[in-house]
Amino acid sequence: MLKVPDHQVAGHTARHGKLGPLIDDSGRFYKPLQDDERGSKELAFYSSFSSNTSIPDHIHGFFPVFYGTQLLEASDGSGLRPHLVLQDLASDRLNPSIIDIKIGSRTWYPQASEDYVQRCMKKDKETTSLLLGFRISGLQIYGNSESGFWKPEKKHVQEFTLEDVRLVLRKFVSSNSPIGSNSFPDCCFAPSVYGGSAGILAQLLELKAWFEDQTIYHFNSCSVLMVYEKESMMKGKSSGAEIKLIDFAHVVEGRGVIDHNFLGGLCSFIKFVSEILTGPDEYSTEACSPDSEKKCISTDNEHPDHKSEFSDILSTN
């Protein structure tokens, strides 16, 4: 039985009679091929990439598994339409916290139409893309069983400033509620989610090493999807922190040239993540040991005085 994904954070959605992706219970994500060249380009990318044996296995692991295409009833009621059959990155995850980060200071590329270039330039300028080399396209952060998810509206996300981006990346790994201006993000989960040998920073660095070398593809307007499970960590299990690349409707051939637009954006994003782990400011998690993680979990961190509680945690560890 196909249904609208619960955990989609950006892009075209299948709600309100529109064309968008669907999922099933077997862990597959069905992305409809759009009528224009976007659909065929994304399919061409997945076909080329999944069969390219020169790409190392560990790099294949940064992409959703591709299972081919399937003709399905489209979500907008327009009848049968080919869909990409992909691994559902949110399946088997309990209340996943997810951020979609669109990489690159420019989302347009020389081969695109003038109209498309103009639209992209406007969005790149109005969001943090031009300034930071990436922008947050959408997110959901799980608070707890009472508060549920913080999933800001698309319009709100598009207005994120540099400081908002910093804050959101901190809220993503904090035990206190992501909602409300008074909540001071404690970054308690940063060491386990962003840090560690298998954490998000390590994964980003592995991906970056490939981008420093690969000249096969240019990943225009493509996103890094960052996922982990807060509840699983609170039960003492692994965070399941993972990054995957998604959205390949605008990938073009690299023609022997480094994808400097993606690489630059990725480096900038890496800097933001690593600053949360090592930064000199008051949000620093350098003293956030597993013990303090436990402390954070059992504390109601919504209190405005939480800043001083956090200092206590830092000084006692």
Ligand SMILES: O=P(O)(O)O[C@@H]1[C@@H](OP(=O)(O)O)[C@H](OP(=O)(O)O)[C@H](O)[C@H](OP(=O)(O)O)[C@H]1OP(=O)(O)O
């Ligand atoms: O229509 P919009 O303004 O929501 O733009 C879509 C973008 O949303 P944004 O405003 O950047 O958050 C959307 O971005 P996200 O995937 O949401 O990051 C896509 O860029 C989409 O274009 P395409 O399917 O990749 O060619 C964009 O769709 P098109 O305008 O190209 O159809």
Ligand SMILES: Nc1ncnc2c1ncn2[C@@H]1O[C@H](COP(=O)(O)OP(=O)(O)O)[C@@H](O)[C@H]1O
């Ligand atoms: N393979 C996947 N598994 C789970 N969720 C996905 C997958 N691919 C995309 N998504 C979700 O859908 C959103 C939009 O995906 P994207 O490929 O960018 O679509 P669009 O082309 O409409 O922009 C992402 O932000 C993410 O939440």
